[in-house]
Amino acid sequence: MNHNLLEVKNLKTYFFTRNGVVQAVDGVNLALRKGENLCLVGESGCGKTATALSILRLIDSPPGKILGGEILFHDEDLLRCPEERLRQIRGREIAMIFQDPQSSLNPVFTVGDQIAEPLKLHLKLNSKEALERARELMEQVGIPQADERMKDYPHQFSGGMKQRVMIAAALSCDPEILIADEPTTALDTTIKAQILDIFHDLKQARNMSILFITHDMGTVAGIADRIVVMYGGKIAEVGTTFDIFDQPAHPYTQGLLTCLPNISAQQQRLTPIPGTIPSLIDPPSGCIFHPRCPKRMPICDQEDPPEVFISDEHRVVCQLYKQPVTSPGKTGDTHSAQ
């Protein structure tokens, strides 16, 4: 039985800019299962936000354009359904917390009204019912004196409290899927821990499926069930949290992990990945990571790397794992499951 709630298949989203075509998302495949927290990680500019925005068809066009692929939600292709249907899905069935909370909250409306708005729109609650539900949601995400605070405006909230408001607004219609784009990046350590606790509780209490986007491997470790590692608009590796942290296969994933501080080992220095992320306008040939890869081989700048399954749950896109052909038509790299 297919237990994937959302499947992104061969997604391609490019930005057509004055300087050239940015291949922001280039053939991405991933699947989100019921009740899991799937973390999408990778360095800045690797296409995480563009992937998330493409799922809800919120890419600015121009300059962006979704050029191909499928996004299956309950077997309905969101890239091909009418705009009207998509408006029902956004916020109601799939909610998103955007990377920049400042620009997502409207400064001229109270936070109570902003949380209540989707309840009126999607669930047809009247103002009184919607505001009462907004108050409950604010309490659930740990905003003290919610009764009073719902009458305040966004500028009267601290960064951490604003982030809680964003979460409350996203949860208002009890969506099946929550996409959270860097929801803790701008927060200090203690507030970040509190917000991560909210995500943990959400999954437990509501069996919600969460696509959690971050560039921080440290954040991922505590909350992910599975992890998708992205580099240069493409998937580098997918696996369970155990696979990625204990048996990372892609040299890029291995590099990300050596950048993590390890207090118990009293490590003196972190080891950054050498070089910088490539331009997605004119990306390197072959494997896009090859210019920075410590394990690069002559084939790596010649051919696209194969997708190889290390186990049912663990796949990597790298020449190092290319399987020899064992029988006609049977190679280790021909699956395309999620």
Ligand SMILES: Nc1ncnc2c1ncn2[C@@H]1O[C@H](COP(=O)(O)OP(=O)(O)OP(=O)(O)O)[C@@H](O)[C@H]1O
């Ligand atoms: N509106 C846009 N116009 C032109 N290029 C864009 C636009 N939005 C994104 N890009 C480009 O697409 C690529 C992917 O950007 P994206 O925002 O998806 O990265 P990201 O992984 O979310 O990075 P970050 O961790 O910094 O949020 C980048 O090269 C970026 O410059």
Ligand SMILES: [Mg+2]
């Ligand atoms: Mg982003």
